[in-house]
Amino acid sequence: MHEWALIRAIIAEVEEVVKKGYKVDEVTVYLGELQNVDKSVMEAYLNEAIPQIAPGAQVRYETEPARFRCRVCGREWGLDAVELDEATREAIHFVPEAVYSFVRCPFCGSRDYEITQGRGVRLALVTSRRQEETGETR
Amino acid sequence: MEQFGSIDPRLTGARLMLSKVKAVVPVMSAKGGVGKTLVAVLTALHAARMGRRVGLLDLDVTSPSAHIALGVDPQKLQPEERDGVVPPDVAGVKFMTVAFYTWDKPTPLRGPAVDDAIREVLAVTNWGELDLLVVDTPPGLRDEALDVLEYLPRPRVLAVATPSRLARAGVERLLAILEEQGLERYIVENMAIGAVGLEELAEKYHARYLGRIRYDPGVEEALGSPEKLLDTDMAKDVEQIAKKLLEELGL
Ligand SMILES: [Zn+2]
Numbered sequence: 160m161h162e163w164a165l166i167r168a169i170i171a172e173v174e175e176v177v178k179k180g181y182k183v184d185e186v187t188v189y190l191g192e193l194q195n196v197d198k199s200v201m202e203a204y205l206n207e208a209i210p211q212i213a214p215g216a217q218v219r220y221e222t223e224p225a226r227f228r229c230r231v232c233g234r235e236w237g238l239d240a241v242e243l244d245e246a247t248r249e250a251i252h253f254v255p256e257a258v259y260s261f262v263r264c265p266f267c268g269s270r271d272y273e274i275t276q277g278r279g280v281r282l283a284l285v286t287s288r289r290q291e292e293t294g295e296t297r
Numbered sequence: 298m299e300q301f302g303s304i305d306p307r308l309t310g311a312r313l314m315l316s317k318v319k320a321v322v323p324v325m326s327a328k329g330g331v332g333k334t335l336v337a338v339l340t341a342l343h344a345a346r347m348g349r350r351v352g353l354l355d356l357d358v359t360s361p362s363a364h365i366a367l368g369v370d371p372q373k374l375q376p377e378e379r380d381g382v383v384p385p386d387v388a389g390v391k392f393m394t395v396a397f398y399t400w401d402k403p404t405p406l407r408g409p410a411v412d413d414a415i416r417e418v419l420a421v422t423n424w425g426e427l428d429l430l431v432v433d434t435p436p437g438l439r440d441e442a443l444d445v446l447e448y449l450p451r452p453r454v455l456a457v458a459t460p461s462r463l464a465r466a467g468v469e470r471l472l473a474i475l476e477e478q479g480l481e482r483y484i485v486e487n488m489a490i491g492a493v494g495l496e497e498l499a500e501k502y503h504a505r506y507l508g509r510i511r512y513d514p515g516v517e518e519a520l521g522s523p524e525k526l527l528d529t530d531m532a533k534d535v536e537q538i539a540k541k542l543l544e545e546l547g548l
Contacts, residue, residue, distance in 0.1 A: 164381035164421050168310030175309070176301060250398040253382065253421060256358070256414035257395075260402040270405045278413065284301035 161253060162200045165280050170208050173216075176284055183213035185285035191277040192238060193225040193255045195248065225277035227262075231269035240265045255279050311419035311448055314381060317426040318352070320546040321449045326457045327467030329436040332487040333457045335516065337433040338366045339532050340455070342523055343539035345389035349428040349548055352384065355394035356445055357435045358414040359406050364396045368521035371396040381423035388523035393422050411441045419448055428548050438471060446480065453481040453546065456504065458495055459488045468495065472502035483545065485538050488512040507541045510534040 169188065176183060186209055190196055198220060209218050225238045241262050243251070250257040255278050263270050315321065324337040334357070341353040355363040364371055367387050375397055376382035384393040395404070395418055406414055424430060432449065435442045446452050454475050458468040468484075475482040482504040486495045489509035499506035510531055519525035526532055 161378055161381060161421055164310055164314070164423065165306065167313055167380075168306035168420060171309045171313060172304050172306050250400070254395055254398040254414055254417045256404070256406055256410050256417065257398040259406055259410065260399040260404045270403075271407070273407075274410070279417065280306065282304045282306060284304065286301060 162196050163204075165196065166201060166204045166208075169205065169280075169282055170212065172282065173209060173284070174212050176286060177213050181286040181288060183209075183216045183284055183286050185217045185219065186213070187219045187221060187283045187285075189281050189283070190220060190222050191225060191255070191279045191281075192223060193251060193258065193274065193277050194279040195252050196280060198222070223277040226275045227264075227272050228275050229264040229267060229269055230271040230273065232264060232267040234264070234266045235275070236265055305416070307416040307420035308448055310421075311416070312450060314419065314421075314423055315430070315450050318424055318430045318450075319428050320548060321430045321432065321452050322455050322542070322546070323432040323434050323445060323449060323452050324455045324457060325434050325442060325471060326436050327438055327471040328464060331436075331457050331459045331464070332510075333436060334362050334433050335366060335526075335531065336455070336457050336485060336487060336510070336535060336538075337431050338363055339526060339535040340539050340542065341390045341429075341431040342388055342527055343532070343536050344429050344431070344543060344548075346527070347539070347543065349543065350426060351389070352391040352393070352424050352427045352430040353387075354384075354418070354422070354430060354432045355392075355396070356415055356418065357433055358395045358411055358418070359404060359435070361394045361396045361399075363392070363433050364394050366520055366526065367392065367523055369394075369396075371398075372400050376422075379423060381421045383423050383425070391424065391427070393418065411435070412444060415441065415445060416448065429543070429546065438467070438474065443474070446478065454483070455507075455542065456482060456484045457487050458484060458498075460486055460490070460495060465498075468498060469502075472498060472504055475504070476502050483507050483542065485510060505545060507538045507545075508534070510538070 326333040345351040355361045384391040486509040513531040
């Protein structure tokens with residue numbers, strides 16, 4: 160499934176940071192509303208995998224609402240302002256930029272807008288230097 | 298304490314997805330209209346006919362057209378979800394395009410949205426084991442075309458150029474950029490009519506010249522059918538190029 164591709168990429172990113180000698184204290188996974196990934200699938204995998212790679216790490220999830228800004232009329236809106244059928248949602252799930260093929264600005268009809276937040280999946284880590292490697296605390 | 302804020306996992310994802318691909322060949326041109334897409338499509342079809350495991354990826358996300366050449370209706374044929382999405386088989390080639398998700402509707406992407414779409418397609422596509430992945434790139438030398446080179450592991454670029462004197466400056470710039478980046482590079486000459494060849498340009502920029510493809514008006518008629526495409530004069534010329542390319546790649 161598609162979530163699995165993202166999960167594997169997230170795990171690889173965390174592994175990379177651990178390999179560089181950091182202790183990962185916290186992993187925050189931001190789930191963009193537009194891409195609409197299955198949060199329960201993500202949780203099921205990551206809650207198990209991340210503590211194995213980065214012992215003691217807390218895993219948090221934050222859902223980011225999707226926001227759009229029109230480059231023509233300047234107005235902003237969210238997904239609740241537009242109607243999307245099931246097939247369109249599915250397309251956007253795989254490639255969020257597909258939204259540009261299906262959605263226009265609800266105020267002026269323009270297709271020239273930007274996704275200002277809540278596009279897809281990204282992560283942020285809080286880390287500290289591993290003591291045994293640096294010999295000092297930070 | 299240090300923060301690693303806002304990590305985009307997609308490029309790491311792309312690397313994982315491409316880890317079992319032996320050779321990645323982006324097909325590039327300095328400008329549109331030189332037949333880059335057809336060269337990419339025919340090279341992939343020929344390599345598959347020669348028994349290689351081949352993928353074809355259309356990364357021209359604002360105006361994908363490889364599916365039109367292949368006669369793929371993106372509303373009917375869809376990738377299968379398996380550890381990402383697995384590209385469907387088209388005439389022996391694993392084929393992926395953003396058109397599977399935009400259904401041939403206009404996709405007016407600008408700036409960062411182009412880059413995002415490219416990263417997303419690379420991150421979700423599960424290629425499995427391949428000998429060769431041919432990538433049709435956005436035309437021109439703007440950021441989106443050059444970024445693609447950074448996202449692909451060890452890209453070996455096939456530059457497509459026409460012998461037009463007007464286009465020459467563009468080709469030179471493309472070859473110069475590729476040389477500067479230390480990338481392996483090949484050049485083919487499409488729509489060759491006269492005697493003025495690009496061999497000496499290839500020599501100047503240390504690119505391997507793979508040959509010329511004659512102008513073939515019959516190709517237009519063959520669009521939409523891989524069998525008919527493979528039957529054109531253009532395809533016969535590309536077959537020789539594909540052979541040389543596979544040799545160069547050690548496949
Ligand atoms: Zn507007």
